[in-house]
Amino acid sequence: MKKTLLIPVLLSVGLCAGSAAAQLTDMEKLGRHLYQDKNLSFNSSQSCATCHHRSAGFADPTNRRDPYHVMVSLGDDGISKGGRNAPTAAYCNFSPILHRNEDGEWTGGMFWDGRASGWSDNLADPLAEQAQGPPLNPVEMNMPDVETIVLRVEAANYAPLFIKQFGADAFADPDLAFDNIARAVAVYEGSSELSAFTSRFDNGMLTEQEASGLALFRANCTGCHSMEPVEGVVGPLFTNFTYVNIGVPVNEALLEDSGSVYEVPDLGLGGFLGDSAENGKFKVPTLRNVARTAPYSHNGYFPTLTSIVSFHNSRDVADWPEPEVAENLSTAVGNLGLSDQDISDIVAFLKTLSD
Ligand code: HEC
Ligand code: HEC
Numbered sequence: 001m002k003k004t005l006l007i008p009v010l011l012s013v014g015l016c017a018g019s020a021a022a023q024l025t026d027m028e029k030l031g032r033h034l035y036q037d038k039n040l041s042f043n044s045s046q047s048c049a050t051c052h053h054r055s056a057g058f059a060d061p062t063n064r065r066d067p068y069h070v071m072v073s074l075g076d077d078g079i080s081k082g083g084r085n086a087p088t089a090a091y092c093n094f095s096p097i098l099h100r101n102e103d104g105e106w107t108g109g110m111f112w113d114g115r116a117s118g119w120s121d122n123l124a125d126p127l128a129e130q131a132q133g134p135p136l137n138p139v140e141m142n143m144p145d146v147e148t149i150v151l152r153v154e155a156a157n158y159a160p161l162f163i164k165q166f167g168a169d170a171f172a173d174p175d176l177a178f179d180n181i182a183r184a185v186a187v188y189e190g191s192s193e194l195s196a197f198t199s200r201f202d203n204g205m206l207t208e209q210e211a212s213g214l215a216l217f218r219a220n221c222t223g224c225h226s227m228e229p230v231e232g233v234v235g236p237l238f239t240n241f242t243y244v245n246i247g248v249p250v251n252e253a254l255l256e257d258s259g260s261v262y263e264v265p266d267l268g269l270g271g272f273l274g275d276s277a278e279n280g281k282f283k284v285p286t287l288r289n290v291a292r293t294a295p296y297s298h299n300g301y302f303p304t305l306t307s308i309v310s311f312h313n314s315r316d317v318a319d320w321p322e323p324e325v326a327e328n329l330s331t332a333v334g335n336l337g338l339s340d341q342d343i344s345d346i347v348a349f350l351k352t353l354s355d
Pocket of ligand 1: 048049050087089110113135139283
């Protein structure tokens with residue numbers, strides 16, 4: 001197969017992406033203000049973008065810079081750290097309300113463990129429910145209560161935009177205002193600025209090695225990182241939004257970090273549902289922009305793409321540490337029989353998924 005790098009096509013795509021970003025709706029613009037507002041954290045030290053920044057594929061850039069040592073995000077107090085690796089906030093809006101699919105597998109929701117389920121009456125949207133988590137989370141944005149968050153938005157220079165969207169008495173009822181803050185953030189997260197579909201893969205320009213990686217990926221990975229077209233969505237999302245225990249080991253380095261709230265075993269979906277049949281299962285992540293979101297997996301055990309792909313390949317046949325949770329282990333990965341060359345082809349393919 002010939003290498004097919006079509007420069008003119010690349011140029012025109014660049015232009016489209018630029019103009020798409022410029023054409024945000026008013027609600028998307030409001031959401032972007034909120035997403036980037038550091039005043040939504042107690043010490044005004046961090047916004048959503050601090051831990052979900054474009055430069056890191058909308059995951060945490062401090063982790064990306066040093067994935068061997070910095071696996072979780074630092075909170076607003078400058079001391080506390082989370083117990084899970086920040087996933088990308090892009091392409092999340094396609095995750096449905098948490099439900100059992102036709103095979104009885106839990107599907108959808110937000111967070112590694114699905115706890116932003118979309119089951120609330122007021123929001124009924126996993127992404128909007130998720131957006132209400134970080135501001136009140138003591139190891140993240142650390143705000144004391146809903147009232148304080150709403151007061152900060154009311155004092156912001158973009159408050160008129162909020163009133164334009166939600167009416168003159170938009171700040172009268174703090175709970176309602178907090179719901180609308182979350183809705184606006186979720187609308188922004190669903191915009192073309194985060195879910196751009198402008199990767200080299202989307203433009204169909206793969207080198208010979210990347211194309212070989214794609215073929216291997218289709219054969220070994222799409223059972224979970226799905227490439228099935230989804231109705232109304234431009235391209236594949238590389239996740240079927242189910243939950244699987246692939247047997248990620250305990251992250252000893254994180255355990256030794258006294259600032260982190262990481263406790264083992266992290267039961268994932270099973271912990272949220274209180275159902276031991278789901279213990280150790282974590283949401284199948286999208287692989288879009290994955291080359292920019294190191295480290296990898298829920299506890300950041302894997303610093304590189306090569307290491308996590310190798311783990312999927314040889315969990316059961318090479319010298320890996322014990323899984324963090326040994327129950328409910330998936331046998332769809334662990335002994336895939338890929339060669340070192342196959343793994344580097346797959347990694348080359350994964351690198352084409354960056355917008
Ligand atoms: C201090 C860092 C930090 C801040 C600030 C932060 N997040 Fe996160 N975010 C995380 C971590 C860590 C997780 C994973 C937590 C988990 O799964 O339990 C996460 C998970 C998410 C997810 C779920 C993605 C998925 O695939 O399930 C979304 C979406 C998200 N954050 C958006 C936001 C928004 C919106 C804000 C601002 C309101 C925000 N985050 C603020 C660290 C942060
Ligand atoms: C049986 C389902 C399944 C299959 C098959 C599968 N994966 Fe995964 N993959 C997962 C789950 C679940 C996670 C997250 C696990 C965790 O954090 O505990 C994951 C994580 C990843 C990550 C890390 C993403 C991130 O943001 O942290 C990469 C990269 C990845 N898989 C690539 C692959 C490749 C390449 C293949 C094929 C060789 C593959 N996967 C096959 C379920 C699967």
